[in-house]
Amino acid sequence: MRRREFLSAAIGAAVIQTSSFARAASSEGLGNPDLLLPSNGVAPGESAAALAALNPMAVGLLIQPAHGPEATISRVKDLGFSNCFFSLDEYLGKYSPALARELSGLLDKYGVTATCAEVVQPGPLVWDFLEGPSTIGLVPRATRQARIDALKQTSDFAKLIGIPQVQTHCGFIPENPKDPFYDETVLAIRQVAQHCAANGQNFLMETGQETPTTVARAIKDVNVPTLGVGLDTANLILYGKANPSDAVDILGAHVKSVHAKDGMWPTDPMKLGEEVLIGKGRVDFLQVFIKLNKMGYRGAITIERETSGPQQVEDVKREKLYLEEIISRVRSNQS
Numbered sequence: 640m641r642r643r644e645f646l647s648a649a650i651g652a653a654v655i656q657t658s659s660f661a662r663a664a665s666s667e668g669l670g671n672p673d674l675l676l677p678s679n680g681v682a683p684g685e686s687a688a689a690l691a692a693l694n695p696m697a698v699g700l701l702i703q704p705a706h707g708p709e710a711t712i713s714r715v716k717d718l719g720f721s722n723c724f725f726s727l728d729e730y731l732g733k734y735s736p737a738l739a740r741e742l743s744g745l746l747d748k749y750g751v752t753a754t755c756a757e758v759v760q761p762g763p764l765v766w767d768f769l770e771g772p773s774t775i776g777l778v779p780r781a782t783r784q785a786r787i788d789a790l791k792q793t794s795d796f797a798k799l800i801g802i803p804q805v806q807t808h809c810g811f812i813p814e815n816p817k818d819p820f821y822d823e824t825v826l827a828i829r830q831v832a833q834h835c836a837a838n839g840q841n842f843l844m845e846t847g848q849e850t851p852t853t854v855a856r857a858i859k860d861v862n863v864p865t866l867g868v869g870l871d872t873a874n875l876i877l878y879g880k881a882n883p884s885d886a887v888d889i890l891g892a893h894v895k896s897v898h899a900k901d902g903m904w905p906t907d908p909m910k911l912g913e914e915v916l917i918g919k920g921r922v923d924f925l926q927v928f929i930k931l932n933k934m935g936y937r938g939a940i941t942i943e944r945e946t947s948g949p950q951q952v953e954d955v956k957r958e959k960l961y962l963e964e965i966i967s968r969v970r971s972n973q974s
Contacts (some may be wrong), residue, residue: 644821645695648875651760652859653784656773656919658673658960662957664710664853665912683722683767687747687848688920689705689793690722690754690803690847690938691937692754693721693722693754693938694941695719695932695936695937695970696928696931696932696936696937696938696939696940696966696969696970697721697722697939697940698720698899698940698941698959698962698963699715699721699722699724699754699939699940699941699942699964700715700722700724700955701723701724701726701767701898701941701942701943702715702722702723702724702725702726702727702942703725703726703727703728704713704727704730704742704745705727705729705730706724706729708729708741708742708745709745709923712733712746712748712749712751713745713749713930714741715749715751716749716750716751718764718952718955718959719776719802719959720735720750720751721750722752722753722754722900722939722941722958723751723752723753723754723941724753724754724755724756724757724896724939724941725742725753725755725756725757725802726757726758727756727758727793727796727806727867728758728759728760728861730791730796731758731760731761731792732846733788734792734793734796735901736799736869737795737957738796738969739799739800740799742800743799743800744799745799745861752769753800753801753802754803754804754805754896754938754939754941755802755804755805755806755843755869755896755941756793756796756797756802756804756806756891756912757792757793757805757807757845757869758788758789758790758813759775759776760786761782761785761789761807762774762785763782766911767909767910768878768905768908768910768911769909770907771811771848772810772811772848775808775811775826775848776807776808776809776810776812776824777809777810777824777828777831777855778810778811778812778813778820778824779810780823783827785916785942787805787827787830787831790805790807790831790832790834790835790842791830792972793805793955794831794834794835794838794840795838797838797840797973798838798839798840802840803839803840803841804840804841804842804843804871804895804896805831805835805840805841805842805843806842806843806844806845806896807831807845808844808846808847808848808920809824809828809844809845809857809859810824810848810849811848811956812824812848812849812853812854812857813847813853814849814850814852814853814889816856816860818915819861821857824857825860825861828844828857828866829861829862829863832861832863832865833863833867834866835865836863836865837957841866841867841895842865842866842867843867843868843869843895843896844857844858844862844866844867844868844901845867845869845871845874845898846867846869846870846871846875846880846886846890847867847871847873847874847875847880848878848880849876849880850880850881850892851880851881851885851886851889852889853906854890854893854945855890855893856888856932857891858893864968865891866891867870867894867895867896868881868893868895868896869895869896869897869898870886870896870897870898871897871943872897872898872899872900872901872922872924872927873898873900873901873902873914873920873922873942874898874900874902874905876902876903876912876920876921876922877902877905877912877913877914878902878911878912879904879905879912882921883923883927884923884926884927887927887930887931887934888930891930891931891934892934893956894931894963895955895967896935896936896937896938896939896942897931897938897939897940898941898942899923899924899940899941899942899943899958899962900914900917900922900942900943900945901914901915901916901917901918901919901920901921902914902915902920902922902946903907903915903920903921904921913926914945915940916943916944916954916957916958917957917958917961917962918957918958918961923967924961924962924965925965925969928940928965928966928969929969929972930957932969932970940962942955942958942959942962944958
């Protein structure tokens, strides 16, 4: 979660400007869903088709396009990836049809498919066990509405680009379904899921703060068919919630995206476990992929490495080879 720690320092609730984005979209004739066409002609339905056209379990990369859009997207291609996952927090308050056209054009230029868009802002956000329950996701009342608004804006913006999935951390959803925060969070998730569904998108709950059983219960109670799971393999371990292989037994039918990440169990009850290089932690990727494959998962496997700079690039190269070797074994066994 270090990736999001530095994001929270840069972005506050004041950046959410729904009306300005809506006015900009309307002024360019984008208020009608039938007219949501970026300059490269990619409609939302076509992007979903492009996603389906990816090889099953195609390895992709989580990126922050705000860190130099062209350089970032071209790097995805240069590293040999066919797809990417957008982290868009730094664009909150800056969404516009022009930005959508820019990003869509760059994806087209470099032949990269964007599989999903995610935001977790606005802050405050503290990624630990002490302050996390009161600051992360749609559970905290103080930031709930602002985050609902941010997710709806992100859904609208992603539709302009043609991205068919939106993802976030929903937070420390209570395991006790009679806790008042549980029902409130279910209603909040339903709001966002219905908004995304109207835009032709899945809304995904990223695993981490909740037990898999709690996630499965929330999905049932929200009762929106397009609500699914973004399986983060390391988060389940970092938060001490579940072995990811076992989590697939509970959530596999709902998994619509995967963050490939590795980690160690928490040993300090105040701090999350440590994220580590894929292959050096406690995630059994072979078992996770075998189970997902048997359950029919055909989506991307997105590398999320929370280092930075040249070291991140080197880590990603190693992780890509590691994952592709395992995926090749899974496919070979299937055939």
